Structures are given as structure tokens and as C-alpha cells.
Amino acid sequence: MDKWLVIGGGIHGTCSAIALREEGVAAADITIIDPHHHLLARWQQYTQRTGMSYLRSPGVHHLHPDPLHLHRFALQRPQPEGAHHQDFMLPHYRPSLELFRAHCEALIHEYQLDQRLLSARAEGLSRPSLPQFTVETSLGPLHARYLILAMGAGEQPHWPDWAKPFKRKDSPLQHLYDPNPLPTLQEKHLVVVGGGLSAIQFAITASKQSSSPVMLLMRHSLRIHAFDSDPGWLGPKKLNNFRQIRDFSLRRRLIDKARHRGSVPLDIARQLWRALREERIQLIHDQITGATLNRNQSLRLYLNKRADPLITDRVVLATGFGRQRPGGKWLEKAIAELGLPVHTDNYPLVDSHLRWTEGIFVTGPLAELELGPAARNIAGARMAAARIRAASRV
Numbered sequence: 001m002d003k004w005l006v007i008g009g010g011i012h013g014t015c016s017a018i019a020l021r022e023e024g025v026a027a028a029d030i031t032i033i034d035p036h037h038h039l040l041a042r043w044q045q046y047t048q049r050t051g052m053s054y055l056r057s058p059g060v061h062h063l064h065p066d067p068l069h070l071h072r073f074a075l076q077r078p079q080p081e082g083a084h085h086q087d088f089m090l091p092h093y094r095p096s097l098e099l100f101r102a103h104c105e106a107l108i109h110e111y112q113l114d115q116r117l118l119s120a121r122a123e124g125l126s127r128p129s130l131p132q133f134t135v136e137t138s139l140g141p142l143h144a145r146y147l148i149l150a151m152g153a154g155e156q157p158h159w160p161d162w163a164k165p166f167k168r169k170d171s172p173l174q175h176l177y178d179p180n181p182l183p184t185l186q187e188k189h190l191v192v193v194g195g196g197l198s199a200i201q202f203a204i205t206a207s208k209q210s211s212s213p214v215m216l217l218m219r220h221s222l223r224i225h226a227f228d229s230d231p232g233w234l235g236p237k238k239l240n241n242f243r244q245i246r247d248f249s250l251r252r253r254l255i256d257k258a259r260h261r262g263s264v265p266l267d268i269a270r271q272l273w274r275a276l277r278e279e280r281i282q283l284i285h286d287q288i289t290g291a292t293l294n295r296n297q298s299l300r301l302y303l304n305k306r307a308d309p310l311i312t313d314r315v316v317l318a319t320g321f322g323r324q325r326p327g328g329k330w331l332e333k334a335i336a337e338l339g340l341p342v343h344t345d346n347y348p349l350v351d352s353h354l355r356w357t358e359g360i361f362v363t364g365p366l367a368e369l370e371l372g373p374a375a376r377n378i379a380g381a382r383m384a385a386a387r388i389r390a391a392s393r394v
């Protein structure tokens with residue numbers, strides 16, 4: 001029997017596993033299950049797809065409990081050959097993606113977590129006999145005394161209603177965060193749909209490869225914010241009041257209000273303005289109301305403010321992730337069978353240690369109603385890992 005079973009090997013699951021290792025839990029007492037063949041697979045895939053060079057978050061947000069660990073790592077490592085980027089971007093010391101990845105890999109190796117990954121998917125959860133849990137997986141049942149649910153939202157790309165009929169293989173319309181590879185973009189008349197960081201970053205990257213201008217279609221005007229939410233949400237300044245609130249619908253409204261959805265930091269806005277000046281990107285502020293497929297496989301997009309449709313041969317949706325609680329049906333069943341408390345939006349109600357019930361901890365979106373607007377980010381992964389680590393002592 002494993003002592004700790006982490007479900008989901010993304011940023012959040014890996015960060016919690018590192019915190020447990022720092023706390024003295026043996027590698028052999030931790031198993032991480034994730035359908036991919038290496039930890040952080042989804043993070044690597046998504047960040048690579050957007051073409052981003054720097055993280056949005058500052059250099060103190062990473063997977064090690066010591067906030068300065070990444071800075072020390074950067075100082076001590078030999079400079080990678082042919083490095084094109086500075087390690088950090090001022091003024092917030094945002095790490096380069098290359099540095100962040102190298103740091104993650106070093107930590108995974110140091111804490112022997114690569115050896116603790118089981119490439120499987122959780123499909124059921126029960127507690128036939130106290131105190132351990134049984135997790136049904138694609139490789140058979142696993143038993144553990146403690147669980148960390150870290151499934152994240154990465155498997156839930158958001159498809160607007162008008163786009164759903166095109167959700168199939170070989171479609172000219174794809175989501176940026178589809179598991180399937182994106183086709184090459186050079187010769188296509190590409191429309192990117194979305195107004196946030198992923199959309200703008202991806203449009204900039206694609207515009208450098210494409211022979212014709214990329215169209216960027218966004219509903220709202222450009223929103224500029226340094227971070228996903230105000231840094232006050234990472235400490236007592238805002239979180240103390242948040243935790244006093246017993247009305248979880250109000251907590252949800254505060255989270256929605258505090259997250260700067262669909263926003264970009266200034267350096268990315270500047271890159272967009274340059275691409276607009278150079279006519280590599282054409283920006284349209286409008287909303288798609290419907291789409292049809294022509295015989296030649298091109299798409300007609302019908303817009304709110306334009307009489308004539310937009311005709312294009314490739315659409316990439318960068319419309320973020322769905323709001324539904326991660327975990328889907330198997331977790332739904334476990335919630336009913338184990339009597340796990342949830343809010344009306346189906347998200348967990350947990351204690352201050354992020355304990356859903358004795359022995360089950362949550363992180364990422366699942367911890368949002370306790371950790372607030374930063375729960376999904378790397379900062380949230382750190383906050384969750386610290387609390388789970390503290391709970392593991394008692």
C-alpha cells in the first residue's frame with residue numbers, strides 16, 4: 001500500500017509531491033498517477049503551443065517550497081548553449097520558460113518523482129475498509145492512506161456553442177488546447193479566437209510563421225494587467241477576509257471578479273501592437289454567432305457586427321478552459337458515495353488544510369473556494385502544497 005497517492009501529475013500534483021518529499025516522506029511512499037508518460041506533460045505541451053518565452057508569474061512562483069530556489073538555480077547552472085533569452089524579465093523577475101522547465105526537471109529528478117509516476121488514469125474512488133482508499137485506475141486498483149486530488153482543468157478546453165459541431169478529427173477548427181497536434185500554419189488563412197494571453201501569444205507566434213496576416217478575433221478591447229489577479233490575494237491582506245465569508249456563492253463571485261480573465265501583461269500588448277503596425281496581425285473586435293462549412297472545407301464565420309461572413313480555412317480557438325469541476329463522472333460518484341461536501345457549483349468545500357474528508361486533500365481548481373482567485377496558478381500550487389505539508393505533520 002502507498003502512503004500517498006497523487007492523482008494528476010501537472011504543476012499542482014508535482015508541487016505537492018515535492019513538498020511532501022521536503023517534509024521527509026520517502027519517495028517510495030508517494031505514487032503519482034497521470035495518463036501521460038512524464039510529469040508536467042500537459043504544462044510542457046500547452047506552454048510550447050502558445051510560443052511563450054516567459055512565464056507571466058514572478059520568479060518566486062515555482063515548484064520548490066523555498067521562494068528563492070529558482071533564483072539560486074539560475075545563478076548556479078551553466079548557461080545553456082545557444083540561449084536566446086535572459087533568465088528573468090524585469091521588473092517582476094518573470095522566469096524564462098526554458099529556465100522554469102529546467103528547474104522543474106531538476107526538482108523532479110532530485111526528489112525521484114520521475115520514478116514514482118504511474119501512467120494511468122483514475123476512474124473510481126472508494127473506501128471499502130478504513131483507513132485506506134481504493135482508487136480504480138486504467139491499470140487496476142491502487143490503495144493508499146492519503147490522496148491528493150490534483151486533476152486540474154487542463155483536460156477541459158472551453159468550446160463555445162457555435163463551435164461544437166466542428167469538434168471532430170480533421171476539422172478546420174481546433175482548440176489550441178486539443179490533445180491532438182495542431183497542423184502547420186504557414187500557408188493557411190488563420191483566425192485565432194480569444195482575447196486573453198494564450199490567444200494573443202499564439203497569434204503573435206503564428207504571425208511569424210504565416211505568409212498571410214493572422215486575424216485575431218476578440219470580443220472585448222485589450223485588457224492589460226501584469227498578473228492573473230492582484231498579488232494581495234496571495235497573502236493575509238485579502239485572504240483573511242475571504243476566509244471569513246461563509247457564503248460560498250459570494251466567495252465564487254469574489255473569485256470571478258478578482259481574476260483578470262482575458263488580460264495580458266504590457267510586454268505582450270506591446271508585441272501585439274508591433275504585429276498590428278507591421279500588418280502581421282489584423283485585429284477584429286466582434287463576436288462569432290455561428291459558423292458553416294463550405295464544400296472546399298473552408299469556414300464561414302458569422303459575426304455580430306458584420307453583415308458579410310468571414311471566410312477562412314483554419315480557426316484556432318484560444319477560449320480557455322471550461323468552468324466545470326475537474327474530475328467528471330468518477331468523482332461525481334465518489335462524492336455521492338463518500339458523502340463529500342460540495343457547493344452548489346459542485347466544487348469541494350474543504351477545511352483550511354484543504355482536507356475534503358479525513359485522508360483526501362485537494363489542490364488547483366478543486367481548492368479554489370478555500371484558496372481564492374490564485375488557486376489555479378503556480379502560486380496556488382505553492383499555497384496548497386504548504387497546507388497539505390503542514391497537515392501531513394499531524
Ligand SMILES: Cc1cc2nc3c(=O)[nH]c(=O)nc-3n(C[C@H](O)[C@H](O)[C@H](O)COP(=O)(O)OP(=O)(O)OC[C@H]3O[C@@H](n4cnc5c(N)ncnc54)[C@H](O)[C@@H]3O)c2cc1C
Nearest residue numbers: 008010011012034055056057121122151152154364377378
Ligand atoms: C499556456 C499557459 C501558460 C500558463 N502560464 C502560467 C504562469 O506563467 N504562471 C502561473 O502561475 N500560471 C500559469 N498558467 C496557469 C496554471 O499554472 C497552469 O494551467 C497549470 O499547468 C495548471 O496545473 P494543474 O496541475 O492544475 O493542471 P494540469 O496541467 O491540467 O494537470 C493536471 C494533470 O492531471 C491529469 N489528470 C486529469 N484527470 C486525471 C485522472 N482521472 N487520473 C489521472 N490523471 C488525471 C491530466 O491529464 C493532467 O496531466 C498557465 C496556463 C497555461 C495554459
